[in-house]
Amino acid sequence: MTDPKGFLTTPREEWPRRPVAERVRDWDEVCVPGALLPIIGAQADRCMDCGVPFCHDACPLGNLVPEWNELVSREDWRAAAERLHATNNFPEFTGRLCPAPCEAGCVLAINQPAVTIKNVECAVADRAWEEGFVPPAPPDRLSGRTVAVIGSGPTGLAAAQQLTRAGHTVAVYERDDRPGGLMRYGIPAFKMEKRHLERRLAQMREEGTKFRTSTAVGRDVDAAELRARYDAVVVATGATVWRELPVPGRELAGIHQAMEYLPLANRVCEGDLESSPLSAAGRHVVVVGGGDTGSDCVGTAVRQGAATVTQLDIYGRPGAVRDEDAEPWPTYPKVYRVSASHEEAGALRRAPEVEADAHARVFAASTLRFVGDGEGRVSSLEVVEVDAGRRALAGTERSLRADFVLLALGFSGPECGDGLVAGLGLTLEPRGTLSRGADFGTAAPGVFAAGDAARGQSLIVWAIAEGRAVAAAVDGYLTGGGSRLPAPIGPYDRPMTA
Structure with missing residues (x-):
C-alpha cells in the first residue's frame, strides 16, 4: 500500500x-x-x-x-x-x-x-x-469480419481500438476533415493540445484501424449501402443538435451557437485559418450557459482579446462545499468551481464588475430577450433573476451590454436529417436519442448505437466506457458467442445520484 x-x-x-x-x-x-x-x-x-x-x-x-x-x-x-x-x-x-x-x-x-x-x-x-510503455498493439490474427464505426469522438475511437485489437477490420467514418469529434474542434487547445490526439490516432493507424474523413454517412455514402458492405455498424455520432434559445431578438446578427464559434478558433490553431471569422476581439461578450462549454467560450474570448466577458448561469450560485442533504457522498456534487477560463476573466477584469462575480459569472439569470442597435445587430440582452424553480422574480430585470453573444446550452441528441438514421432504419426515443436494447443493438440487425447519440449528452469517461462496452457487444455478435472484451457499463447504467 x-x-x-x-x-x-x-x-x-x-x-x-x-x-x-x-x-x-x-x-x-x-x-x-x-x-x-x-x-x-x-x-x-x-x-x-x-x-x-x-x-x-x-x-x-x-x-x-x-x-x-x-x-x-x-x-x-x-x-x-x-x-x-x-x-x-x-x-x-x-x-x-x-x-x-x-x-x-x-x-x-x-x-x-x-x-x-x-x-x-x-x-x-x-x-x-x-x-514508450504504450506501443501499438495490433492483433495476432484477423477474424475476417468487418466493422464500420460512424463517428470519431471518444466513443467511436474506443470502440474502434477495442475491435481492431480483437482482430476485426475496422473503418472509422468521420464527416469532418480530421478525426477526433469534439476533442478536435470543440475542446480548445488550452485544455488539451491536439498533439495528444494525434499521437493516439497514429497508434490506432499502426494497429490497423482505417479512417475515412470528410465522409458523412447518409450524404456522401449511402447508409444502407454502407450497412451492406460491413458485417456490423456502430453508430457513435454524438449528440450534436444544439439547444436553442427561443426568445425575442434571437434573429439579430452577432448571436452564435458555441459550436459555431469554438471550431473556428480551433481551426486557427490547426493552421487552417489565419483568423476566425467569428472573433470576440474588442467585443462585449455574453456567454449564455453555465457549463463547461460556456467556460471554454470564456477562455477563447479572453485569448481573442474581448473587451468584456460575462457568463450567465440559470442556476443559483452553489456553495463552496458539498450539500450533504441534497448531494451526499459519494455522488458528484454541484459546488462552486473556478475553471482556468473563469480565473483568467476575473484576473484580467474582463467582466463588468457591477454585473458579475469575481470570475465573470452571473448566477440565477434567465435571458428574456435580445435588443438590437437599430441596424440588425445585437447590442444588449435583458435578463431576469430566477428562483430555484427557474421562476422569474418580479422587479429584477436588468440589461447587459452585449454585441457578441454565444449560446452554450448543451445538446439534445444526434442529427437526424442527413439520411443516416432513416437509411439504417433506426428509431428514436421520445427525448431524441437513438433507441437501442440491452446489448446496445438497434432495431436494425447488426447495427449498434453508443455514446451520446444513444445515451444523451454526458462526460468523456462515459463516452469511452460506452465505446468499450459496445465493442464487447459487437465482438460477441460477430463471433457468435461470448466476448473476451470488457464491458464496463450497460446501456441503461447512469451516474450515482442521491
Whole structure:
C-alpha cells in the first residue's frame, strides 16, 4: 500500500497553472509543463487504499485507482501504465478533460480534500508515452469480419481500438476533415493540445484501424449501402443538435451557437485559418450557459482579446462545499468551481464588475430577450433573476451590454436529417436519442448505437466506457458467442445520484 500516514501528513496539491498574463497570450495548455511529476508521488501517497474504494464505482470505466496510486508511489511507472490502460483506452484525454467523478467518490473526500486522482492519471499517461510503455498493439490474427464505426469522438475511437485489437477490420467514418469529434474542434487547445490526439490516432493507424474523413454517412455514402458492405455498424455520432434559445431578438446578427464559434478558433490553431471569422476581439461578450462549454467560450474570448466577458448561469450560485442533504457522498456534487477560463476573466477584469462575480459569472439569470442597435445587430440582452424553480422574480430585470453573444446550452441528441438514421432504419426515443436494447443493438440487425447519440449528452469517461462496452457487444455478435472484451457499463447504467 501507499504511505499509511500520507493523507494525514500531506495536503492536497494540484498541478499548478501558468500565470494568467502568460497563458492568455497563447493557446498552450494552462498548466505548468513538467510541474506535475515532482509532486505526484506524494499525492499518490495520500490514497488510503481503502477496503471499499468508491472511486471505482464513481467512474464508469471502473478505473483501478488505488492500484496505480500505489505503483506511482513506488515509482513503478510501467506497471502503473498497464493498470491504467487496462480500463481506459485514452487516459491522456480523461486526465485533462474529465471533471473527475472519481474524486467525488474518494473515501478520503468524506471529511478531507480528495486524492488528486485526475492528476495522477494524467502523470501516468504522459510518462507512459515518454517512456514508450504504450506501443501499438495490433492483433495476432484477423477474424475476417468487418466493422464500420460512424463517428470519431471518444466513443467511436474506443470502440474502434477495442475491435481492431480483437482482430476485426475496422473503418472509422468521420464527416469532418480530421478525426477526433469534439476533442478536435470543440475542446480548445488550452485544455488539451491536439498533439495528444494525434499521437493516439497514429497508434490506432499502426494497429490497423482505417479512417475515412470528410465522409458523412447518409450524404456522401449511402447508409444502407454502407450497412451492406460491413458485417456490423456502430453508430457513435454524438449528440450534436444544439439547444436553442427561443426568445425575442434571437434573429439579430452577432448571436452564435458555441459550436459555431469554438471550431473556428480551433481551426486557427490547426493552421487552417489565419483568423476566425467569428472573433470576440474588442467585443462585449455574453456567454449564455453555465457549463463547461460556456467556460471554454470564456477562455477563447479572453485569448481573442474581448473587451468584456460575462457568463450567465440559470442556476443559483452553489456553495463552496458539498450539500450533504441534497448531494451526499459519494455522488458528484454541484459546488462552486473556478475553471482556468473563469480565473483568467476575473484576473484580467474582463467582466463588468457591477454585473458579475469575481470570475465573470452571473448566477440565477434567465435571458428574456435580445435588443438590437437599430441596424440588425445585437447590442444588449435583458435578463431576469430566477428562483430555484427557474421562476422569474418580479422587479429584477436588468440589461447587459452585449454585441457578441454565444449560446452554450448543451445538446439534445444526434442529427437526424442527413439520411443516416432513416437509411439504417433506426428509431428514436421520445427525448431524441437513438433507441437501442440491452446489448446496445438497434432495431436494425447488426447495427449498434453508443455514446451520446444513444445515451444523451454526458462526460468523456462515459463516452469511452460506452465505446468499450459496445465493442464487447459487437465482438460477441460477430463471433457468435461470448466476448473476451470488457464491458464496463450497460446501456441503461447512469451516474450515482442521491
